[in-house]
Structure formats: structure tokens, C-alpha cells
Amino acid sequence: MPADRAPRRVRITGDGPILLEGPVEVDLPDGRRVVSERPVTALCVCGSSKRYPFCDTSHRRRVRAEPEEER
Amino acid sequence: MTTTSAAVRTSGPALPQARGPLSAAVLHALRGGGADAAALRGDVAAADPFGDDLQLALCACYELHYRGFAGVADDLEWDPDLLALRRDLERVFLAALRAAVAGGDDLAGEIDALLVEHVDAPGVSAHLRKHGELWQFREYIALRSIYHLKEADPQAWVIPRLEGEAKAALVTVEHDEYGAGRGDRMHAQLFADMMRELGLSDDYGHYLDVAPAAVLAEVNLMSLCGLHRSLRGALVGQFAVVELTSSPGSDRLVRAAKRLRCGPATEGFYAEHVEADAVHEQVVRHGIIAPLVAADPAMAADVVFGMQATAVLDERLSEHLLASWAAGRSALLRPLADGRAVPPV
Numbered sequence: 375m376p377a378d379r380a381p382r383r384v385r386i387t388g389d390g391p392i393l394l395e396g397p398v399e400v401d402l403p404d405g406r407r408v409v410s411e412r413p414v415t416a417l418c419v420c421g422s423s424k425r426y427p428f429c430d431t432s433h434r435r436r437v438r439a440e441p442e443e444e445r
Numbered sequence: 446m447t448t449t450s451a452a453v454r455t456s457g458p459a460l461p462q463a464r465g466p467l468s469a470a471v472l473h474a475l476r477g478g479g480a481d482a483a484a485l486r487g488d489v490a491a492a493d494p495f496g497d498d499l500q501l502a503l504c505a506c507y508e509l510h511y512r513g514f515a516g517v518a519d520d521l522e523w524d525p526d527l528l529a530l531r532r533d534l535e536r537v538f539l540a541a542l543r544a545a546v547a548g549g550d551d552l553a554g555e556i557d558a559l560l561v562e563h564v565d566a567p568g569v570s571a572h573l574r575k576h577g578e579l580w581q582f583r584e585y586i587a588l589r590s591i592y593h594l595k596e597a598d599p600q601a602w603v604i605p606r607l608e609g610e611a612k613a614a615l616v617t618v619e620h621d622e623y624g625a626g627r628g629d630r631m632h633a634q635l636f637a638d639m640m641r642e643l644g645l646s647d648d649y650g651h652y653l654d655v656a657p658a659a660v661l662a663e664v665n666l667m668s669l670c671g672l673h674r675s676l677r678g679a680l681v682g683q684f685a686v687v688e689l690t691s692s693p694g695s696d697r698l699v700r701a702a703k704r705l706r707c708g709p710a711t712e713g714f715y716a717e718h719v720e721a722d723a724v725h726e727q728v729v730r731h732g733i734i735a736p737l738v739a740a741d742p743a744m745a746a747d748v749v750f751g752m753q754a755t756a757v758l759d760e761r762l763s764e765h766l767l768a769s770w771a772a773g774r775s776a777l778l779r780p781l782a783d784g785r786a787v788p789p790v
Contacts, residue, residue, distance in 0.1 A: 385731065393727055413617050413625055416724040424696075429723040431692040436562045 391416035391429035400427050452519045458650025460514045461505065465498025467534065471505045474527050475517045482529040489533045494541030495761065497778075499534055500661040504653070506531040507668035511595055512649060535669055542666070546753035550746040552738060555753070556730065559689045569763050570697035572770070579705050579786035581770050583643050584777055586711075587652045588660045588766075592667070593636040594649050597622035599667035600684050606677040607737065614732025615681075618688065618725045632721075635714045642710040644785040655777040659762040666758055670751060678744040681733060682751020686759075688729045691722035 385393040397411045408427065416429035423430045460476070463469035466488040474480035492499040508514060509522040521527055565571070573582055597619050607615055624630030637647035646652075670680035695718035702711040738745050769776035775788045 385727075387727055387731065390727060391723065393724070411625065412721065412724060413620055414724050414728060416720075416727055425720055428720050430696065430719050431562075431723045431726065434560055434562045434693070436564050438564050 390420075390431075390433055392419055393417075402427060454513045454515050454517060454519065457512055457515045458508075458648070458653065460517065461501060461653045463498075464501045465492075465496075467492055467498045467502040468505065471502045471527070471530065474524070474530070475505060475509075475514060475521060477518065480524070480526040480530045482526065482533055485530060486533070489537055492537060494537045495658055495662055497658040497661075499537060500658040500665060503531070503534050503538060503665045503669075504661045506534070507665060507672070508650075510668070510672065511598060514650075535673075538662075538665065538669065542754040542757065543750070545757045546750060548746070548750065548753070550749055552734070552745040552749055555749050556685070556689070556734075559686065559752075562693055567763075567767070568694070569766050570694040570701070572767060573701040574697040574704070577701055577705070577770075579707075580781075580788050581776075582701060582705055582707065583645060583781065583786055584775060584788075585766065586640060586643055587645055587777065587781060588656055590636065590640060590645070590647075590652055591656050591660050592664045594633050594647070596631075596633045596636060598633075599664070599671040600680065602671035603677050603680045603684075606674050607681075607733075608740070610736040611681075611733045611740075614728050614736075615684075617732065618684075618728050621721055621725065632714075632717070635710070635717060638710040639707075639714045642708045644783060645781075652777075655779050655781075657765060657776070657778055659758070659765045663755075663758045663762060666754060676747070676751075678737070678747025679751030679754065681729075681737060681744075682748040682753075683755045684751075685729050685734060685748065686752050686755040688722050688725040692719050692726065695719045695722065 383395045387393060394415045394417060396413065396415075397409070398415050400408050400410070400417070402408065410428060418426050418429045418433075420433040422432035424432060460472055461468075463472050467485065470480060470485055470488075489499075505514075506527065509517070509527075513519060513522075569585065573585065577585075600615070601619055604612060604616060604619070620626070622632050624632070624634065628634065640647040667680070667683055670676040670683055695715040698715040699712055699719065702708075702715060734748060738748065766776045773789055775781075780788050
């Protein structure tokens with residue numbers, strides 16, 4: 375942590391992503407490094423995101439309006 | 446007239462065409478002819494609160510607080526006669542919204558309902574993803590430009606009306622909407638880039654004359670709640686609905702844009718909103734709403750009203766778009782005639 379910075383706040387939402395303050399670089403297990411320059415980054419922890427490691431709200435409960443045939 | 450400065454916009458959007466007595470009266474006032482709210486009381490009382498005339502009249506009043514119109518004096522923004530007329534129009538609109546919503550103060554219940562993803566539910570983005578045609582997608586973008594070319598502006602008015610953590614969190618989201626310090630990354634700018642890619646005009650206000658009342662009403666609700674401190678809770682509710690529902694809808698529009706081969710700016714605009722609004726959802730819920738209601742529990746009912754009113758207007762717009770397209774008809778007041786993908790004749 376740079377000396378001129380207060381501790382970075384991390385919020386574990388519990389029902390969704392982990393929120394990180396400030397731009398971040400994320401190192402992934404496959405060696406890739408991805409960057410988010412957002413003021414706040416939502417990091418996927420459920421593993422369902424199609425934009426992993428960033429949250430795309432795929433953790434939400436999904437319901438079908440009516441039992442419908444798959445086509 | 447109380448105008449003290451001769452400043453008149455020479456550029457900017459042209460005044461729209463009137464759609465009835467109320468909008469004609471507002472446009473007459475914007476041209477410098479003065480407004481007489483008392484003389485219009487009968488027309489106001491007879492107006493359809495969600496109809497074209499009243500919604501365009503309101504929209505034209507509100508535009509004075511944004512960019513104004515070419516040929517219109519800047520100072521008309523605070524003309525007391527025009528403000529009196531605007532107040533009468535707002536009362537009709539607000540009363541109709543209050544009558545159309547269920548009300549209550551079950552904020553947690555309202556939020557939870559928005560966080561459930563209804564697979565295969567009908568809706569504009571679901572239609573565009575699966576079956577939408579390019580001319581329909583272009584119409585959707587032309588109509589959404591009424592808001593997106595001033596994206597985040599109506600919500601900026603609520604900043605001085607909030608305190609502490611709720612204010613800081615709202616500014617965090619707005620900062621992101623405004624490109625986090627980079628003008629070329631502003632969401633309104635990304636929307637303009639998409640419009641040009643789709644062969645649409647990105648001139649501010651270009652499609653106002655072809656935007657039906659259902660489109661104007663959504664933006665008017667934002668302006669109404671943004672400009673009235675008494676409706677700050679409702680503004681937060683409106684903002685919450687957009688930020689909580691945008692990610693899945695934007696993902697469907699990314700797929701629509703890919704299927705229709707719209708191009709990188711179009712895919713990029715909606716892809717940006719999938720990720721950005723997944724963050725914004727969390728900030729709105731935990732950073733804005735939670736501290737706002739903790740500090741003033743009476744705010745819950747106002748936030749709920751804003752959420753429900755937004756849903757009512759969104760439903761009206763969806764019905765209009767889907768019914769028009771299902772009939773093979775343009776959803777605009779007049780079809781686009783720009784030589785690109787257009788509805789069948």
C-alpha cells in the first residue's frame with residue numbers, strides 16, 4: 375500500500391460481488407491480468423459471471439414466468 | 446416578461462412542433478410571447494396526463510434547465526409565468542402517477558423484486574435479442590436518445606439534496622456515468638458514438654419531434670423528481686430502478702447488437718452498461734438507499750413511489766414499442782426516413 379493512501383475499503387456484499395475501491399489490476403489463475411479503471415469494481419465471487427472476474431449480476435435468482443417449452 | 450439578459454441560444458436543438466394547446470402555449474412562451482397559466486387551466490384539466498400534448502409541454506419547460514433551444518432566451522428558465530404553467534402541468538402528471546402506483550413503504554420488497562431475473566419474460570430487450578430487426582433496434586436507439594444524450598444529468602440535481610454517505614455514493618455513480626474524468630468515456634458520448642455507427646443523428650434533441658409521449662414521460666419523471674427537493678426520495682427510487690435492472694437488459698442488447706451486426710460502438714455501449722451497472726446496483730443499494738433511509742425512515746415511501754412510478758412508465762413504453770413493432774409499424778410518430786433500415790411499407 376502506498377504510504378499516502380488510507381487503507382483500501384473492500385465490501386463483501388454477501389449476496390453478490392465483492393466491491394473494491396478504485397482502479398484495480400486482477401491477476402487470474404490462468405496468468406491473465408485484467409484491469410478495471412472504475413471508481414468501484416465489483417468482483418465476481420459466485421463464478422457465474424460471463425465477464426469473470428467482474429460481476430455481471432449472473433448471481434441473481436432466475437425464475438421462469440411460466441413453464442415454457444425450450445426451443 | 447422578466448428577462449434581464451438578452452442572451453439567446455443561436456445553436457442547439459430547434460423547437461419541436463406543438464401537439465395540442467398546452468405544448469403550443471409553452472412554445473409560444475419560449476418564442477417570447479409570454480405565458481398565461483390561468484387562461485390554460487381548462488386545457489390543463491382536460492389534458493391526458495400521459496398524452497403527447499402535456500408531455501411535450503413539460504419536456505419543453507424542462508429543457509430550459511438543460512441545454513435550451515435555438516432562438517430561445519436563456520433567462521426564460523426562471524420566468525415566473527412559465528414556471529406557473531409548468532407547476533400546473535406537473536401537478537396533473539404527478540397526480541396521475543400517484544393514482545397509478547400501489548404505493549406503500551416496503552422498500553426491501555420492491556428491491557428484492559427487481560433483483561429476480563425473469564427468464565423469458567416479455568420486454569423490449571428480450572424482443573430485440575431474439576427477434577428484433579435492425580429497423581426496430583434503430584428506432585429504439587433514436588427514442589432512447591431523448592434520455593441518453595443527457596444521461597445522468599437529471600440525477601445530478603439530487604446531489605445537493607443528499608447528505609453524507611448517500612451523497613458521496615451517488616456522486617461515485619455519477620462520476621462513472623460521466624466517464625470517470627474522461628469526456629470521451631462519458632456514457633452520453635458512448636451513446637452518441639453508437640448513434641453515428643447506426644446511421645442516426647447524434648445531434649442533441651434531433652429525434653424529439655418523433656418521440657411519442659411514452660418516451661417523453663420517462664424523461665419528464667426524472668426531470669420532475671430532480672428539480673423538486675420534495676421528490677428527492679422519488680429521484681433516488683427512479684435511479685435505483687435503472688441501475689438495478691440495467692445489467693441483464695444491457696446484456697440482452699449486447700446480444701441483439703451482435704446478432705444484427707451493428708458494430709463495435711453499439712456492442713460497446715451496452716457491454717459497458719452490463720459491468721458498470723452491476724457495480725452501480727451495489728452502490729445504489731448499500732451506499733445510497735441504506736444510509737438515506739437509515740437517516741430518515743420516512744424516505745422509504747418516497748423511494749418506493751419513485752420505483753413504482755418508473756415501472757408504470759416503463760411498462761407503458763414497452764407496450765407501445767412491442768405493439769407497434771408486432772404490427773409492423775414504426776414506434777415513432779413518423780418513421781425514420783434516412784435511407785437506412787426502415788420499417789416495411
